[in-house]
Amino acid sequence: MILDVKGVSMNFGGLAALADIDLQMEANEIRGLIGPNGAGKTTFFNVLMGVYKPTKGKIFYKNDDITGRKTFEISKKGISRTFQNIRIFGDMTAKENVMVGRHNHNRAGLLGAVLRPLKVKKEERDIEEKAEEILKFLNMVDFKDEKAKNLSYGQQRLLEIGRTMATEASLLLFDEPSAGMNIKETAYLTDLLRQLRDGGLTILIVEHDMKMVMSLSDKITVLHFGRKIAEGTPEAIKRDPAVIDAYLGKTGH
Amino acid sequence: MLKIKQKASQRPYLLWLILLGLLFITPVIVKDVYIIHVLNIIGIYILHVMGMNLLLGFCGQFNLGQAGFYGVGAYTSVLLAMKLGIPFWLTLPISGLVAALFALTLGPILRLQGHCLAMATLAFGEIIRIVLTNWVSLTNGPTGIGNIPYPRIGSFSFNNDHRFFCLIFICVIFCYFVIVRIVHSRMGRAMRSIRDDDAAAESLGVHATHYRIMALLVDAFFAGIAGSLYAHLTSFVSPHSFHWDETVKILTMLVVGGSGYLWGGVAGVVALTIISEMLDVLENFRPIVYSIFMIVVLIFASDGLYGIYLWARQAVVQSFYREVK
Numbered sequence A: 001m002i003l004d005v006k007g008v009s010m011n012f013g014g015l016a017a018l019a020d021i022d023l024q025m026e027a028n029e030i031r032g033l034i035g036p037n038g039a040g041k042t043t044f045f046n047v048l049m050g051v052y053k054p055t056k057g058k059i060f061y062k063n064d065d066i067t068g069r070k071t072f073e074i075s076k077k078g079i080s081r082t083f084q085n086i087r088i089f090g091d092m093t094a095k096e097n098v099m100v101g102r103h104n105h106n107r108a109g110l111l112g113a114v115l116r117p118l119k120v121k122k123e124e125r126d127i128e129e130k131a132e133e134i135l136k137f138l139n140m141v142d143f144k145d146e147k148a149k150n151l152s153y154g155q156q157r158l159l160e161i162g163r164t165m166a167t168e169a170s171l172l173l174f175d176e177p178s179a180g181m182n183i184k185e186t187a188y189l190t191d192l193l194r195q196l197r198d199g200g201l202t203i204l205i206v207e208h209d210m211k212m213v214m215s216l217s218d219k220i221t222v223l224h225f226g227r228k229i230a231e232g233t234p235e236a237i238k239r240d241p242a243v244i245d246a247y248l249g250k251t252g253h
Numbered sequence B: 001m002l003k004i005k006q007k008a009s010q011r012p013y014l015l016w017l018i019l020l021g022l023l024f025i026t027p028v029i030v031k032d033v034y035i036i037h038v039l040n041i042i043g044i045y046i047l048h049v050m051g052m053n054l055l056l057g058f059c060g061q062f063n064l065g066q067a068g069f070y071g072v073g074a075y076t077s078v079l080l081a082m083k084l085g086i087p088f089w090l091t092l093p094i095s096g097l098v099a100a101l102f103a104l105t106l107g108p109i110l111r112l113q114g115h116c117l118a119m120a121t122l123a124f125g126e127i128i129r130i131v132l133t134n135w136v137s138l139t140n141g142p143t144g145i146g147n148i149p150y151p152r153i154g155s156f157s158f159n160n161d162h163r164f165f166c167l168i169f170i171c172v173i174f175c176y177f178v179i180v181r182i183v184h185s186r187m188g189r190a191m192r193s194i195r196d197d198d199a200a201a202e203s204l205g206v207h208a209t210h211y212r213i214m215a216l217l218v219d220a221f222f223a224g225i226a227g228s229l230y231a232h233l234t235s236f237v238s239p240h241s242f243h244w245d246e247t248v249k250i251l252t253m254l255v256v257g258g259s260g261y262l263w264g265g266v267a268g269v270v271a272l273t274i275i276s277e278m279l280d281v282l283e284n285f286r287p288i289v290y291s292i293f294m295i296v297v298l299i300f301a302s303d304g305l306y307g308i309y310l311w312a313r314q315a316v317v318q319s320f321y322r323e324v325k
Helices: A041-048 A071-077 A094-101 A110-115 A118-137 A153-166 A183-198 A210-216 A234-239 A241-248 B002-010 B012-029 B033-056 B066-083 B088-105 B107-111 B114-134 B161-183 B186-196 B198-203 B208-234 B244-257 B264-300 B304-324
Strands: A003-012 A015-025 A030-034 A056-061 A079-081 A171-175 A202-206 A219-224 A227-232
Touching: A003 A041, A015 A041, A015 A056, A015 A227, A030 A041, A030 A183, A030 A210, A041 A079, A041 A171, A041 A202, A071 A079, A071 B198, A079 A153, A094 A118, A094 A153, A094 B186, A110 A118, A110 B161, A110 B186, A118 A153, A118 B186, A153 A171, A153 A183, A153 B198, A183 A202, A183 A210, A210 A234, A219 A234, A219 A241, A227 A234, A227 A241, A234 A241, B012 B033, B012 B161, B033 B066, B033 B161, B033 B208, B033 B244, B033 B264, B066 B088, B066 B114, B066 B208, B066 B244, B088 B107, B088 B208, B107 B114, B114 B244, B161 B186, B161 B208, B186 B198, B186 B208, B198 B208, B244 B264, B244 B304, B264 B304
Parallel strands: A030 A202, A030 A219, A079 A171, A171 A202
Antiparallel strands: A003 A015, A003 A056, A219 A227
């Protein structure tokens, strides 16, 4: 088991954004996390990444208790994420964006920066190569020197994914990666996520595009008003009455 | 635009040599003491502005306590030189380090961000000035300290502006070198990522607070160096020189020049110092004209003077390409 969430609750004042959530993920699976707006999906991501400390419950990553750790520490352990509303480094180039993802794979500090010994020079070259490799993989190498804020919406989404790939985290959290993408871009994205999984990564994905998330996920977890109301294979989820109720409202009263 | 950048980077050493040569013959060619004095003051402000640029332009954080670090550097250098007889060549780096040490004590504050950090550093700067004013037994209070010894090598004393010139500009070049290297390193990348979006940076494993502290340390170091140079150049310090007006002046230079660009701050220092000197004839109207200039620049170019330069360069390049076509 790569991720084990045990009874996590998150209260904001009197509001229970998450209530008693359990979620287990096996290595190398793609898990869909769905639910109507305000179900607590993004809050759940924020709790996993240490943006919020859960009010109750524990989170284990590879049997390591990461509850309440800081975001950068959790990232160092091997979890990274993308954001629902794109958060790229706008004034940095596409390549630099990806290079930031390599941050924890070397250690050069102030002296390394100023004196720039051979070791650091080589490190920097390696980071650059790695970043270009990732951009090539994303078909974005032509835009490597373009400022990220000048890229198209779809490219910015891909760049965020590229950045998380560069961290070599083994668990990636994607928050609505297909939002704002056209059909062609969505198809490319679906294919890309499959490739990442085949490369050995574990993916937790929040997605509103039902067609995409149903075809992609091994298992789906459904949240509604901060509670887990269903979990299972895409086929089972499609037929689950609680899920249908949540999405379409109660029927036959 | 890209092509031009690459061409320029193919012969950077030549450019630097010419610039260095120009700098070192400046005091020989320029006989006017006043002009050299203004150039020296420009040099000292460049040190401030480059440090502050690392923090504001590349890390996105305000330091309104710049004058405090300036004062710490100046008094450290002066007191070490006058009470303990330590030569300037040692007090210069020590004053930078002591200022950086003070910045380190501010470390916990750097968990704060934006407005909170700005206010906390402002308070820090004021505390320093008040301590300098009231600790009379050590600092001689508001009267200040005079007759500060000039730096010397053997029997050669740096006792006038002409002789001080190269000293200041070696420090400026050293500062530029350090800042450029930081900006173009893993550390600089981390800082810029925090500036653009700290939540995203943290999700990639960047420890934002750590890099904010590093940027403030470097800023404070060069503020301290600037303080030491200023004290030994003018041979007199008083707490009044480290009033928070100084911080505002430095911040203004940076923003008008263009924060976030390596040469932006430099452009701001040069432009505002020269304008301020030229406006001397206006006497009481000076601050008004000066402020109007500032406002006009900021309204029409949010990226400052350097932004205007980039825009102009782009325009020229584009018109050139059109002709070729």
